[in-house]
Amino acid sequence: MTTACLFIHGFGGSPYETEPLYTVLEECTDWELRAPILPGHDENESLENREYMEWVSKAEKELEDLLFNYNHVYVIGYSMGGVIAAYLATKYNVEKLVLLSTSAHYIDVSQLAEDIWKMAKDAADGDLFENDLFQRYARRMGTTPMSASIEFQKLVDDLRPYFSKVDVPTLVLQGGQDGLLPPKSAEYIYDSIQCEDKTLHFLPQSKHMLCHGPEQKDLIQACRNFLEI
Template structure:
């Protein structure tokens, strides 16, 4: 049986937001893994004049490709990517859905940059603060054009109702110390989706970037358990 997994990153971010989880599944499985870069998010690109449908369409195209190649498909979305993933799970036949730090309500990009920078200064990210990608992320989020921020807001507002249509098994994870998403955001998603198999898990010490947080190993374990990955195969 061929299994595919699509990762969808967040607004202003890039695939590295999900990198630890991607590498865990890559080393533990033989699945087809896709991590698209949403339009305007690649290095050297601008978010200026981008419309949110472009982000959704890119993820949708990659999902359709996986569905055509695989017997089972899983969706993993982070932050804004979680909103897109939930929406796509209502349009296509997917087998499992994972929502990480998902924005059920609009997030202010400038505040996101400040929160992540504060997290690094507090030492919760170890050497990530010195990572060039991390520094680029801070600059990019703080300089997000108003037009892109408005598109982000429109995306969340337009796609939020689709949480009520989600029926696939779902795992929802949020950092309990997330300064951007209050616990009610994850609770809203949990209460909204119609899945008979759904789990909500808060990581006590983690903030918004849960894949790079202090409970990274717990997150990887939760995801692998949900996706039924044999963790004894990983190095």
């Protein structure tokens, strides 16, 4: 094998967030795939007293290992993982970059309010476990330390300038109904990236959990086209 791909999950999340895309790449390629769990994010760990550079360093070590052993390395980052992925792409010889629901800006309050109302309605109707926002945050709901949230904000603030230093082919995907990130986040990232080989792809019916959303097939096809598989 000469090709590898690193997946980086989001804040408070896990590799589950990109699992459908990971599975397709696993089935359609002979690539080495890595989807590490960032420090404090395992089921038996806590985010208490974590510093954001721990998350960056974990992803960086995985990337260094892949670059040492494989000729072609791609990076796929989701949400906070997209910020880390973009930063690493400015330091290392990453050939292609995929950014999913990436956090260049903070919460879209109006959309989040609508999503919370929908979550409450689903709970009343007995459909709470079908709600994607609940699925995304059920494990961490009410347990994420304020210190960890502050570290997440520091990460976004400190690494945001690196989007303007990205000079590798990049695919940016964003949900049109994302309750956590406004569309301007994806537009900012797209405009900032220096490489001319870049694509901004909106999924109008999707929320933050792009890989598990109603336009999953569209997302996967866009990624396959971009990665040429």
